[in-house]
Amino acid sequence: MSPLRPGATIGILGGGQLGRMMATAAAQLGFDVLIYSPEDDPPAGRVATGAFQADWDDAEALSEFARACDVVTLEFENVPVASVEVIEAAGKRVLPGAKSLSVSQDRLTEKTFLNAHGIATAPFREIEAASDIPAALESLGGKGVLKTRREGYDGKGQAWVHDPAEAESAWQKIGAVPAILEGAIAFACEISVLVARSQTGATISWAPPRNEHENGILARSTVPSGLARAIEDEARRKAMHLADALGHIGVLALEFFVLPDGTLLANEFAPRVHNSGHWTPEACQTGQFEQHIRCVAGWPLGDTHRLFDAEMLNLIGEAGYVDPAKLGKNDVLTLYGKREARPGRKMGHITRRLAPRKD
Numbered sequence: 001m002s003p004l005r006p007g008a009t010i011g012i013l014g015g016g017q018l019g020r021m022m023a024t025a026a027a028q029l030g031f032d033v034l035i036y037s038p039e040d041d042p043p044a045g046r047v048a049t050g051a052f053q054a055d056w057d058d059a060e061a062l063s064e065f066a067r068a069c070d071v072v073t074l075e076f077e078n079v080p081v082a083s084v085e086v087i088e089a090a091g092k093r094v095l096p097g098a099k100s101l102s103v104s105q106d107r108l109t110e111k112t113f114l115n116a117h118g119i120a121t122a123p124f125r126e127i128e129a130a131s132d133i134p135a136a137l138e139s140l141g142g143k144g145v146l147k148t149r150r151e152g153y154d155g156k157g158q159a160w161v162h163d164p165a166e167a168e169s170a171w172q173k174i175g176a177v178p179a180i181l182e183g184a185i186a187f188a189c190e191i192s193v194l195v196a197r198s199q200t201g202a203t204i205s206w207a208p209p210r211n212e213h214e215n216g217i218l219a220r221s222t223v224p225s226g227l228a229r230a231i232e233d234e235a236r237r238k239a240m241h242l243a244d245a246l247g248h249i250g251v252l253a254l255e256f257f258v259l260p261d262g263t264l265l266a267n268e269f270a271p272r273v274h275n276s277g278h279w280t281p282e283a284c285q286t287g288q289f290e291q292h293i294r295c296v297a298g299w300p301l302g303d304t305h306r307l308f309d310a311e312m313l314n315l316i317g318e319a320g321y322v323d324p325a326k327l328g329k330n331d332v333l334t335l336y337g338k339r340e341a342r343p344g345r346k347m348g349h350i351t352r353r354l355a356p357r358k359d
Protein backbone atom coordinates (compact mmCIF):
# COMPACT_ATOMS: atom_id res chain seq x y z
CA MET A 1 0.00 0.00 0.00
CA SER A 2 1.38 3.43 -0.80
CA PRO A 3 1.77 5.56 2.33
CA LEU A 4 -1.40 7.32 3.48
CA ARG A 5 -1.30 11.04 3.00
CA PRO A 6 -2.22 13.48 5.74
CA GLY A 7 -5.96 14.11 5.63
CA ALA A 8 -6.72 10.45 4.87
CA THR A 9 -9.21 8.65 7.13
CA ILE A 10 -8.29 5.77 9.42
CA GLY A 11 -11.15 3.66 10.77
CA ILE A 12 -10.87 2.03 14.19
CA LEU A 13 -13.00 -0.94 15.20
CA GLY A 14 -13.79 -0.55 18.91
CA GLY A 15 -14.31 2.59 20.95
CA GLY A 16 -12.47 2.12 24.26
CA GLN A 17 -9.39 3.78 25.69
CA LEU A 18 -7.00 2.08 23.28
CA GLY A 19 -8.97 3.49 20.35
CA ARG A 20 -9.05 6.87 22.05
CA MET A 21 -5.26 7.00 22.42
CA MET A 22 -4.78 5.69 18.86
CA ALA A 23 -7.16 8.35 17.54
CA THR A 24 -5.26 11.08 19.38
CA ALA A 25 -1.95 9.86 17.90
CA ALA A 26 -3.52 9.67 14.44
CA ALA A 27 -4.82 13.22 14.75
CA GLN A 28 -1.32 14.41 15.62
CA LEU A 29 -0.05 12.86 12.38
CA GLY A 30 -2.72 14.69 10.40
CA PHE A 31 -5.25 11.90 9.89
CA ASP A 32 -8.98 11.88 10.38
CA VAL A 33 -10.37 9.01 12.45
CA LEU A 34 -13.73 7.25 12.39
CA ILE A 35 -14.71 4.95 15.25
CA TYR A 36 -17.00 1.92 14.86
CA SER A 37 -18.46 0.66 18.12
CA PRO A 38 -21.68 -1.00 19.29
CA GLU A 39 -21.43 1.19 22.40
CA ASP A 40 -23.31 4.48 22.75
CA ASP A 41 -20.98 7.47 23.37
CA PRO A 42 -17.69 5.48 23.41
CA PRO A 43 -14.56 7.13 24.93
CA ALA A 44 -12.77 7.05 21.54
CA GLY A 45 -15.70 8.67 19.73
CA ARG A 46 -15.28 11.88 21.67
CA VAL A 47 -11.75 12.55 20.34
CA ALA A 48 -12.38 11.32 16.78
CA THR A 49 -13.70 12.97 13.62
CA GLY A 50 -16.82 10.85 13.82
CA ALA A 51 -18.30 7.64 15.17
CA PHE A 52 -20.60 4.91 13.88
CA GLN A 53 -22.75 3.21 16.48
CA ALA A 54 -23.81 -0.20 15.15
CA ASP A 55 -23.54 -3.89 15.99
CA TRP A 56 -20.72 -6.14 14.78
CA ASP A 57 -23.17 -8.09 12.58
CA ASP A 58 -24.64 -5.01 10.88
CA ALA A 59 -23.25 -5.60 7.38
CA GLU A 60 -24.81 -2.42 5.98
CA ALA A 61 -23.24 -0.21 8.65
CA LEU A 62 -19.88 -1.98 8.29
CA SER A 63 -19.92 -1.42 4.51
CA GLU A 64 -20.83 2.23 4.93
CA PHE A 65 -18.02 2.60 7.48
CA ALA A 66 -15.58 0.89 5.09
CA ARG A 67 -16.52 3.30 2.28
CA ALA A 68 -15.82 6.28 4.55
CA CYS A 69 -12.32 5.04 5.50
CA ASP A 70 -9.04 4.66 3.59
CA VAL A 71 -7.81 1.86 5.86
CA VAL A 72 -9.22 0.19 8.97
CA THR A 73 -7.57 -1.04 12.17
CA LEU A 74 -8.80 -2.26 15.54
CA GLU A 75 -8.37 -1.69 19.23
CA PHE A 76 -10.24 -4.82 20.31
CA GLU A 77 -9.20 -8.32 19.27
CA ASN A 78 -12.61 -9.92 19.63
CA VAL A 79 -14.02 -8.15 16.58
CA PRO A 80 -15.73 -11.03 14.75
CA VAL A 81 -13.72 -12.24 11.75
CA ALA A 82 -17.00 -12.04 9.75
CA SER A 83 -17.17 -8.27 10.39
CA VAL A 84 -13.61 -7.91 9.10
CA GLU A 85 -14.60 -9.84 5.98
CA VAL A 86 -17.48 -7.43 5.30
CA ILE A 87 -15.05 -4.51 5.39
CA GLU A 88 -12.59 -6.31 3.13
CA ALA A 89 -15.40 -7.17 0.71
CA ALA A 90 -16.08 -3.43 0.54
CA GLY A 91 -12.51 -3.04 -0.72
CA LYS A 92 -10.72 -1.76 2.40
CA ARG A 93 -7.82 -3.39 4.21
CA VAL A 94 -8.20 -4.26 7.89
CA LEU A 95 -4.83 -4.27 9.67
CA PRO A 96 -3.24 -6.14 11.55
CA GLY A 97 -4.80 -8.85 9.32
CA ALA A 98 -7.13 -11.82 9.64
CA LYS A 99 -4.41 -14.27 10.76
CA SER A 100 -3.46 -12.26 13.85
CA LEU A 101 -7.13 -11.96 14.80
CA SER A 102 -8.19 -15.54 14.26
CA VAL A 103 -5.15 -16.99 16.10
CA SER A 104 -5.48 -14.69 19.11
CA GLN A 105 -9.25 -15.12 19.51
CA ASP A 106 -8.96 -18.72 20.68
CA ARG A 107 -6.53 -19.65 23.47
CA LEU A 108 -6.15 -23.20 22.16
CA THR A 109 -5.27 -22.03 18.64
CA GLU A 110 -3.04 -19.31 20.09
CA LYS A 111 -0.96 -21.59 22.32
CA THR A 112 -0.73 -24.26 19.61
CA PHE A 113 0.50 -21.58 17.17
CA LEU A 114 3.07 -20.25 19.65
CA ASN A 115 4.44 -23.74 20.34
CA ALA A 116 4.55 -24.54 16.60
CA HIS A 117 6.73 -21.46 16.11
CA GLY A 118 9.20 -22.41 18.84
CA ILE A 119 7.71 -20.17 21.54
CA ALA A 120 7.18 -22.23 24.69
CA THR A 121 4.05 -21.70 26.81
CA ALA A 122 2.75 -23.13 30.08
CA PRO A 123 1.60 -26.72 29.50
CA PHE A 124 -2.10 -26.90 28.64
CA ARG A 125 -4.86 -29.40 27.87
CA GLU A 126 -8.02 -28.98 25.83
CA ILE A 127 -11.20 -29.17 27.95
CA GLU A 128 -14.56 -29.87 26.31
CA ALA A 129 -16.51 -30.94 29.41
CA ALA A 130 -16.11 -30.88 33.20
CA SER A 131 -15.36 -34.61 33.04
CA ASP A 132 -12.10 -33.84 31.11
CA ILE A 133 -10.73 -31.84 34.03
CA PRO A 134 -9.59 -34.47 36.60
CA ALA A 135 -7.27 -36.37 34.21
CA ALA A 136 -5.93 -33.13 32.72
CA LEU A 137 -5.31 -31.77 36.22
CA GLU A 138 -3.36 -34.84 37.22
CA SER A 139 -1.19 -34.68 34.08
CA LEU A 140 -0.41 -31.02 34.87
CA GLY A 141 0.78 -31.74 38.41
CA GLY A 142 -2.44 -31.22 40.37
CA LYS A 143 -2.85 -27.44 40.10
CA GLY A 144 -4.05 -25.43 37.13
CA VAL A 145 -6.14 -22.57 35.83
CA LEU A 146 -9.18 -23.20 33.67
CA LYS A 147 -9.52 -20.53 30.97
CA THR A 148 -12.28 -20.10 28.40
CA ARG A 149 -10.96 -20.55 24.87
CA ARG A 150 -12.71 -17.38 23.75
CA GLU A 151 -13.39 -13.89 25.08
CA GLY A 152 -11.53 -13.94 28.40
CA TYR A 153 -9.65 -10.83 29.47
CA ASP A 154 -8.36 -9.20 32.68
CA GLY A 155 -8.71 -12.51 34.54
CA LYS A 156 -12.37 -12.94 33.45
CA GLY A 157 -13.41 -16.41 32.28
CA GLN A 158 -10.81 -18.07 34.54
CA ALA A 159 -11.01 -20.37 37.55
CA TRP A 160 -8.23 -22.00 39.57
CA VAL A 161 -8.48 -25.73 40.17
CA HIS A 162 -6.52 -27.36 43.02
CA ASP A 163 -8.45 -30.59 43.39
CA PRO A 164 -10.40 -32.89 41.02
CA ALA A 165 -13.44 -32.31 43.29
CA GLU A 166 -13.46 -28.67 42.11
CA ALA A 167 -13.90 -29.65 38.44
CA GLU A 168 -17.65 -29.07 38.24
CA SER A 169 -17.66 -25.75 40.14
CA ALA A 170 -14.74 -24.38 38.07
CA TRP A 171 -16.49 -25.47 34.87
CA GLN A 172 -19.69 -23.68 35.95
CA LYS A 173 -17.72 -20.61 37.04
CA ILE A 174 -16.32 -20.08 33.53
CA GLY A 175 -19.79 -20.57 32.02
CA ALA A 176 -19.48 -24.24 30.93
CA VAL A 177 -17.88 -23.35 27.58
CA PRO A 178 -14.92 -24.87 25.66
CA ALA A 179 -11.75 -24.19 27.62
CA ILE A 180 -8.16 -25.07 28.28
CA LEU A 181 -6.63 -26.13 31.58
CA GLU A 182 -3.20 -24.63 32.02
CA GLY A 183 -0.57 -25.81 34.50
CA ALA A 184 0.13 -23.39 37.36
CA ILE A 185 3.38 -21.53 36.78
CA ALA A 186 5.46 -20.49 39.79
CA PHE A 187 6.91 -17.49 38.01
CA ALA A 188 9.48 -15.06 39.39
CA CYS A 189 7.89 -12.18 37.48
CA GLU A 190 5.87 -11.28 34.41
CA ILE A 191 7.06 -9.19 31.49
CA SER A 192 5.68 -8.30 28.08
CA VAL A 193 7.19 -7.29 24.79
CA LEU A 194 5.58 -4.68 22.58
CA VAL A 195 6.64 -5.10 18.97
CA ALA A 196 5.67 -3.26 15.82
CA ARG A 197 5.80 -4.64 12.28
CA SER A 198 5.54 -2.32 9.29
CA GLN A 199 3.98 -2.94 5.90
CA THR A 200 7.44 -3.71 4.48
CA GLY A 201 7.95 -6.39 7.15
CA ALA A 202 10.41 -4.41 9.29
CA THR A 203 10.08 -5.11 13.01
CA ILE A 204 11.10 -3.16 16.09
CA SER A 205 10.42 -3.72 19.78
CA TRP A 206 10.47 -1.67 22.97
CA ALA A 207 12.27 -2.52 26.22
CA PRO A 208 10.13 -5.14 28.00
CA PRO A 209 8.27 -3.82 31.06
CA ARG A 210 7.89 -5.87 34.26
CA ASN A 211 4.14 -6.22 34.91
CA GLU A 212 2.36 -6.66 38.23
CA HIS A 213 -1.29 -7.72 38.35
CA GLU A 214 -3.91 -7.35 41.06
CA ASN A 215 -7.08 -9.44 40.84
CA GLY A 216 -6.05 -10.54 37.32
CA ILE A 217 -5.85 -6.90 36.12
CA LEU A 218 -2.61 -5.12 35.26
CA ALA A 219 -1.78 -2.71 38.08
CA ARG A 220 1.75 -1.53 37.29
CA SER A 221 4.36 -1.75 34.53
CA THR A 222 7.99 -0.81 35.21
CA VAL A 223 11.03 -0.23 32.98
CA PRO A 224 13.76 -1.27 33.15
CA SER A 225 12.52 -4.70 34.14
CA GLY A 226 15.60 -5.48 36.24
CA LEU A 227 16.15 -8.72 34.30
CA ALA A 228 19.43 -9.65 32.62
CA ARG A 229 19.84 -8.17 29.15
CA ALA A 230 20.10 -11.69 27.64
CA ILE A 231 16.60 -12.59 28.93
CA GLU A 232 15.12 -9.35 27.64
CA ASP A 233 16.77 -9.87 24.26
CA GLU A 234 15.42 -13.39 24.00
CA ALA A 235 11.89 -12.17 24.81
CA ARG A 236 12.22 -9.45 22.17
CA ARG A 237 13.44 -11.95 19.55
CA LYS A 238 10.47 -14.24 20.28
CA ALA A 239 7.97 -11.40 19.92
CA MET A 240 9.51 -10.25 16.64
CA HIS A 241 9.46 -13.84 15.39
CA LEU A 242 5.75 -14.09 16.31
CA ALA A 243 4.92 -10.85 14.46
CA ASP A 244 6.71 -12.23 11.36
CA ALA A 245 4.99 -15.63 11.63
CA LEU A 246 1.57 -13.94 11.74
CA GLY A 247 2.40 -11.51 8.93
CA HIS A 248 1.16 -8.98 11.49
CA ILE A 249 0.99 -5.27 10.64
CA GLY A 250 0.92 -2.85 13.54
CA VAL A 251 1.70 -3.24 17.23
CA LEU A 252 1.43 -6.57 19.03
CA ALA A 253 2.04 -7.46 22.70
CA LEU A 254 3.39 -10.82 23.84
CA GLU A 255 3.17 -11.55 27.59
CA PHE A 256 5.64 -13.86 29.32
CA PHE A 257 6.05 -15.62 32.65
CA VAL A 258 9.72 -15.52 33.71
CA LEU A 259 10.77 -18.54 35.77
CA PRO A 260 13.34 -18.21 38.57
CA ASP A 261 16.06 -19.65 36.25
CA GLY A 262 15.24 -17.08 33.55
CA THR A 263 13.24 -19.44 31.31
CA LEU A 264 10.54 -17.61 29.36
CA LEU A 265 7.07 -19.08 28.92
CA ALA A 266 4.67 -17.11 26.74
CA ASN A 267 1.24 -16.55 28.29
CA GLU A 268 -0.75 -14.86 25.54
CA PHE A 269 -0.52 -12.19 22.89
CA ALA A 270 -2.75 -9.28 21.98
CA PRO A 271 -2.78 -8.29 18.27
CA ARG A 272 -2.97 -4.61 19.16
CA VAL A 273 -1.61 -1.84 21.35
CA HIS A 274 -1.54 -2.95 24.98
CA ASN A 275 -1.97 -1.64 28.50
CA SER A 276 1.60 -2.69 29.39
CA GLY A 277 2.87 -0.28 26.71
CA HIS A 278 1.11 2.82 28.04
CA TRP A 279 4.40 4.24 29.37
CA THR A 280 5.97 4.30 25.88
CA PRO A 281 4.63 7.68 24.67
CA GLU A 282 6.14 9.48 27.66
CA ALA A 283 9.35 7.44 28.04
CA CYS A 284 10.40 6.54 24.48
CA GLN A 285 11.27 8.27 21.25
CA THR A 286 8.14 6.82 19.65
CA GLY A 287 5.16 5.56 21.65
CA GLN A 288 3.03 2.54 20.83
CA PHE A 289 0.02 4.51 19.57
CA GLU A 290 1.99 6.64 17.11
CA GLN A 291 3.90 3.54 16.00
CA HIS A 292 0.72 1.60 15.35
CA ILE A 293 -0.70 4.44 13.26
CA ARG A 294 2.57 4.65 11.31
CA CYS A 295 2.29 0.94 10.48
CA VAL A 296 -1.36 1.17 9.47
CA ALA A 297 -0.61 4.23 7.33
CA GLY A 298 2.26 2.47 5.55
CA TRP A 299 4.83 4.84 7.02
CA PRO A 300 8.32 3.82 8.18
CA LEU A 301 8.74 2.71 11.80
CA GLY A 302 9.75 5.27 14.42
CA ASP A 303 12.69 4.70 16.76
CA THR A 304 11.69 2.97 20.03
CA HIS A 305 14.73 4.07 22.06
CA ARG A 306 13.85 4.43 25.74
CA LEU A 307 14.78 7.82 27.18
CA PHE A 308 13.56 7.43 30.79
CA ASP A 309 13.21 4.85 33.52
CA ALA A 310 9.49 4.83 34.13
CA GLU A 311 6.53 3.22 35.80
CA MET A 312 2.93 3.16 34.68
CA LEU A 313 0.17 2.86 37.27
CA ASN A 314 -3.35 1.92 36.22
CA LEU A 315 -6.20 3.91 37.76
CA ILE A 316 -8.94 1.37 38.32
CA GLY A 317 -12.49 1.99 39.53
CA GLU A 318 -12.80 4.86 42.01
CA ALA A 319 -9.05 5.57 41.65
CA GLY A 320 -10.01 7.16 38.34
CA TYR A 321 -11.35 10.17 40.24
CA VAL A 322 -7.77 11.29 40.72
CA ASP A 323 -7.13 14.62 42.43
CA PRO A 324 -4.92 16.58 40.00
CA ALA A 325 -3.54 18.57 42.95
CA LYS A 326 -1.95 15.38 44.28
CA LEU A 327 0.02 14.56 41.13
CA GLY A 328 3.81 14.60 41.39
CA LYS A 329 5.79 16.83 39.06
CA ASN A 330 6.95 13.82 37.02
CA ASP A 331 3.50 12.24 36.80
CA VAL A 332 1.83 12.32 33.40
CA LEU A 333 -1.91 11.72 33.73
CA THR A 334 -4.07 10.15 31.03
CA LEU A 335 -7.79 9.77 31.70
CA TYR A 336 -10.04 7.83 29.36
CA GLY A 337 -13.14 10.01 29.63
CA LYS A 338 -15.36 7.20 30.92
CA ARG A 339 -18.60 8.59 32.30
CA GLU A 340 -18.77 6.28 35.30
CA ALA A 341 -16.29 4.39 37.52
CA ARG A 342 -17.14 0.76 38.22
CA PRO A 343 -15.11 -1.79 40.21
CA GLY A 344 -12.37 -3.26 37.99
CA ARG A 345 -12.96 -0.68 35.23
CA LYS A 346 -9.83 0.92 33.77
CA MET A 347 -10.39 4.69 34.09
CA GLY A 348 -6.92 6.05 33.28
CA HIS A 349 -3.24 5.72 34.07
CA ILE A 350 -0.30 7.68 35.35
CA THR A 351 3.12 7.40 33.78
CA ARG A 352 5.86 8.46 36.13
CA ARG A 353 9.20 9.39 34.58
CA LEU A 354 11.61 8.23 37.28
CA ALA A 355 14.96 9.31 35.88
CA PRO A 356 16.68 9.85 32.55
CA ARG A 357 17.99 6.52 31.31
CA LYS A 358 21.63 5.98 32.24
CA ASP A 359 22.83 2.78 30.49
Ligand code: AMP
Pocket (backbone or CB within 6 Å): 122, 145, 152, 153, 154, 155, 156, 182, 183, 184, 185, 186, 190, 213, 216, 255, 267, 268
Ligand atom coordinates in the same frame (compact mmCIF):
# COMPACT_ATOMS: atom_id res chain seq x y z
P1 AMP B 1 -4.35 -14.04 31.48
O1 AMP B 1 -5.74 -13.48 31.34
O2 AMP B 1 -4.17 -15.39 30.90
O3 AMP B 1 -3.30 -13.06 31.01
O4 AMP B 1 -4.11 -14.18 33.07
C1 AMP B 1 -4.12 -13.06 33.94
C2 AMP B 1 -3.07 -13.23 35.01
O5 AMP B 1 -3.35 -14.41 35.81
C3 AMP B 1 -1.66 -13.46 34.48
O6 AMP B 1 -1.03 -12.27 34.12
C4 AMP B 1 -1.01 -14.14 35.70
O7 AMP B 1 -0.68 -13.20 36.70
C5 AMP B 1 -2.13 -15.05 36.20
N1 AMP B 1 -2.02 -16.36 35.52
C6 AMP B 1 -2.60 -16.72 34.36
N2 AMP B 1 -2.27 -17.98 33.98
C7 AMP B 1 -1.45 -18.45 34.94
C8 AMP B 1 -0.75 -19.69 35.13
N3 AMP B 1 -0.85 -20.70 34.23
N4 AMP B 1 0.03 -19.83 36.23
C9 AMP B 1 0.14 -18.82 37.13
N5 AMP B 1 -0.48 -17.61 37.01
C10 AMP B 1 -1.27 -17.43 35.93
